[in-house]
Amino acid sequence: MVSASVKDVAALAGVSVGTVSNVLNRPEKVSAEVTVRVQGAIDKLGFVRNDAARQLRAGLSHSIGLVVLDAANPFFTELARGAEDRAAAEHFTVLVGNSSEDAGREAAYLDLFEQQRVRGVLISPVGNVIPRLEQLRRRGIPTVLVDRQTENLSFSSVAVDDLAGGEMAVAHLLSVGRQRIAFVGGPENIRQVADRLSGARKAMESAPRASLEVIPTESLTVLSGRAAGEAIRLRPAAERPDAIFAANDLLAVGVLQGLMLMGGVQVPEEIALIGYDDIEFSAAAVVPLSSIRQPSALIGSTALELLLREASQESGFAPRQVVFPPELVVRASTQA
Amino acid sequence: MVSASVKDVAALAGVSVGTVSNVLNRPEKVSAEVTVRVQGAIDKLGFVRNDAARQLRAGLSHSIGLVVLDAANPFFTELARGAEDRAAAEHFTVLVGNSSEDAGREAAYLDLFEQQRVRGVLISPVGNVIPRLEQLRRRGIPTVLVDRQTENLSFSSVAVDDLAGGEMAVAHLLSVGRQRIAFVGGPENIRQVADRLSGARKAMESAPRASLEVIPTESLTVLSGRAAGEAIRLRPAAERPDAIFAANDLLAVGVLQGLMLMGGVQVPEEIALIGYDDIEFSAAAVVPLSSIRQPSALIGSTALELLLREASQESGFAPRQVVFPPELVVRASTQA
DNA sequence: CCCTTTCATTGAAACGAATCAAAATCCGGT
DNA sequence: ACCGGATTTTGATTCGTTTCAATGAAAGGG
Numbered sequence: 001m002v003s004a005s006v007k008d009v010a011a012l013a014g015v016s017v018g019t020v021s022n023v024l025n026r027p028e029k030v031s032a033e034v035t036v037r038v039q040g041a042i043d044k045l046g047f048v049r050n051d052a053a054r055q056l057r058a059g060l061s062h063s064i065g066l067v068v069l070d071a072a073n074p075f076f077t078e079l080a081r082g083a084e085d086r087a088a089a090e091h092f093t094v095l096v097g098n099s100s101e102d103a104g105r106e107a108a109y110l111d112l113f114e115q116q117r118v119r120g121v122l123i124s125p126v127g128n129v130i131p132r133l134e135q136l137r138r139r140g141i142p143t144v145l146v147d148r149q150t151e152n153l154s155f156s157s158v159a160v161d162d163l164a165g166g167e168m169a170v171a172h173l174l175s176v177g178r179q180r181i182a183f184v185g186g187p188e189n190i191r192q193v194a195d196r197l198s199g200a201r202k203a204m205e206s207a208p209r210a211s212l213e214v215i216p217t218e219s220l221t222v223l224s225g226r227a228a229g230e231a232i233r234l235r236p237a238a239e240r241p242d243a244i245f246a247a248n249d250l251l252a253v254g255v256l257q258g259l260m261l262m263g264g265v266q267v268p269e270e271i272a273l274i275g276y277d278d279i280e281f282s283a284a285a286v287v288p289l290s291s292i293r294q295p296s297a298l299i300g301s302t303a304l305e306l307l308l309r310e311a312s313q314e315s316g317f318a319p320r321q322v323v324f325p326p327e328l329v330v331r332a333s334t335q336a
Numbered sequence: 337m338v339s340a341s342v343k344d345v346a347a348l349a350g351v352s353v354g355t356v357s358n359v360l361n362r363p364e365k366v367s368a369e370v371t372v373r374v375q376g377a378i379d380k381l382g383f384v385r386n387d388a389a390r391q392l393r394a395g396l397s398h399s400i401g402l403v404v405l406d407a408a409n410p411f412f413t414e415l416a417r418g419a420e421d422r423a424a425a426e427h428f429t430v431l432v433g434n435s436s437e438d439a440g441r442e443a444a445y446l447d448l449f450e451q452q453r454v455r456g457v458l459i460s461p462v463g464n465v466i467p468r469l470e471q472l473r474r475r476g477i478p479t480v481l482v483d484r485q486t487e488n489l490s491f492s493s494v495a496v497d498d499l500a501g502g503e504m505a506v507a508h509l510l511s512v513g514r515q516r517i518a519f520v521g522g523p524e525n526i527r528q529v530a531d532r533l534s535g536a537r538k539a540m541e542s543a544p545r546a547s548l549e550v551i552p553t554e555s556l557t558v559l560s561g562r563a564a565g566e567a568i569r570l571r572p573a574a575e576r577p578d579a580i581f582a583a584n585d586l587l588a589v590g591v592l593q594g595l596m597l598m599g600g601v602q603v604p605e606e607i608a609l610i611g612y613d614d615i616e617f618s619a620a621a622v623v624p625l626s627s628i629r630q631p632s633a634l635i636g637s638t639a640l641e642l643l644l645r646e647a648s649q650e651s652g653f654a655p656r657q658v659v660f661p662p663e664l665v666v667r668a669s670t671q672a
Numbered sequence: 673c674c675c676t677t678t679c680a681t682t683g684a685a686a687c688g689a690a691t692c693a694a695a696a697t698c699c700g701g702t
Numbered sequence: 703a704c705c706g707g708a709t710t711t712t713g714a715t716t717c718g719t720t721t722c723a724a725t726g727a728a729a730g731g732g
Contacts, residue, residue, distance in 0.1 A: 053688035055388035077408040115387040222620035284558035389718035
């Protein structure tokens with residue numbers, strides 16, 4: 001015998017299957033004596049509910065699907081944690097699918113989730129999945145987009161305001177008295193990079209005497225950052241900026257290395273430095289890096305909440321766009 | 337209408353439900369003409385199989401459960417990827433549960449997986465789950481342990497040989513001509529640390545003229561490493577080791593920072609340095625770090641394969657303990 | 673022209689739990 | 703002893719899919 005069913009339990013306890021089900025689901029409807037007998041039978045047989053049967057009967061599951069771009073990225077693991085915690089509180093389970101930025105895998109996970117009749121889907125899209133998501137919605141599976149502003153306002157979404165983040169970073173540099181700011185980052189066709197730069201420009205408006213120089217990079221990696229940092233170090237001191245805003249922390253770490261090589265430029269005395277993302281490593285850099293943190297877990301929990309609310313409405317739910325402000329984390333690299 | 341069933345498809349196509357099922361599962365048994373009609377009906381209705389019903393009928397699912405200690409740890413994300421890829425090839429799905437090193441969450445995931453009637457469980461245990469795993473096995477759900485040697489040989493397990501890794505690291509340092517080796521790491525009650533140190537000692541046996549010094553640390557963090565590195569830098573040059581083996585890469589990064597501060601000690605000229613784990617950051621350090629890599633994805637895929645094999649046996653499967661050798665990755669920090 | 677073989681198709685049964693109208697039981701009051 | 707009302711228990715039915723013995727139809731052999 002592979003596993004016991006309610007029928008077996010009922011037989012052993014000498015009651016009907018309906019009563020076993022009642023013990024499980026509405027214990028208050030069952031007399032104490034019977035409850036004891038049934039519990040005993042459950043324990044003796046090692047009965048465990050069969051989720052597939054429950055779900056079939058119920059017509060819908062207690063799972064929600066989450067498709068992330070990159071499961072190894074701390075931003076998404078945190079986001080997933082936030083969603084899972086919130087889901088657990090509502091007795092839901094989160095199924096995590098890792099698209100690895102591959103549209104094919106993404107589609108496969110959506111298919112899987114639809115077969116599982118998940119209650120809803122959270123997704124940070126790779127490909128153009130909007131038509132597919134609309135189809136899912138028509139079939140009763142709502143979606144909330146995470147970490148992507150949608151052009152398509154018919155879906156709810158939860159994201160972080162990269163524009164505000166960029167503004168925040170540069171405002172901080174200005175507030176500690178820096179005037180010649182450099183933005184290190186690229187390529188600009190990445191939405192996040194472009195938004196952060198726009199935010200930086202916005203912050204400059206309130207400081208007419210300060211200047212912003214843009215130093216483009218090929219990628220958002222430590223190596224690109226180091227190259228940029230070395231280039232700056234090799235300039236005559238008078239032509240160096242007195243503060244650098246790097247488009248992400250990897251770049252910032254590289255810039256820091258490039259600046260400090262061979263006892264070069266002092267951070268933050270000569271040049272203040274701030275990054276973006278607040279990866280774990282930032283706090284452990286040679287000079288601990290200031291950064292802009294995204295409330296990853298909060299994004300996850302909020303998205304899940306929106307999704308469940310949407311799923312519980314019969315219809316006519318008004319999609320909501322939630323945008324969180326990022327958070328400034330000040331460390332040694334910007335404290336003169 | 338929430339979603340169409342085989343019955344709807346059958347009605348629209350003018351065939352029986354059995355035939356629809358055949359089109360889905362044994363297309364070769366169905367005439368071309370009927371196949372076309374049924375496919376048409378499926379498309380028109382947007383029919384999607386109901387997994388719960390399939391699973392109920394089948395009695396077992398196409399999922400396997402994976403419980404990891406820390407979903408944010410790159411080792412486990414890689415391991416999960418390995419397992420998922422292997423699973424996908426066999427048309428299985430992996431459900432990932434993150435215990436966050438919490439025995440309660442771990443138990444909750446095992447309960448959930450049992451309710452889902454997963455085909456098997458991969459787990460890197462936190463608490464003493466062996467009795468529970470034995471219970472699961474009795475109920476037809478086999479387990480494979482990952483990243484833990486079991487005392488209990490009745491379970492299959494897949495792990496990495498940290499002893500061999502330590503030996504490998506020190507053997508490498510010796511092979512590039514270093515003689516005064518230091519091991520930086522601690523606390524020693526962490527199994528991995530102790531094993532790596534033992535391996536280091538073992539490597540020393542074949543080099544009677546070389547010496548091994550142990551420099552304990554409080555934790556496996558960048559900060560601890562930096563402290564150790566600074567302490568070494570401040571010694572008279574003659575008393576410094578000429579090579580350092582750090583118990584993990586975070587320590588190694590810290591040691592590197594501590595050594596190089598203020599243009600201090602040259603790496604690798606004066607001191608060669610090797611870490612352990614080969615985290616992504618190692619290659620991007622100021623001096624790219626040599627390290628010992630664990631075949632994370634391979635562990636995952638192997639564990640999954642063992643599990644499926646075990647699950648397909650009726651009974652009497654002999655548990656197997658697989659131990660992988662780690663891999664030496666040589667970078668600038670040990671190449672004079 | 674009938675009989676057998678082959679092949680496609682059918683439809684009822686089964687999986688396990690939840691539901692709910694109906695039946696059974698209980699209890700106090702008279 | 704009986705009634706009315708409340709509480710507890712029953713058991714047939716349902717969910718969607720797969721399976722498989724049975725049916726029907728077509729093809730081939732004699």
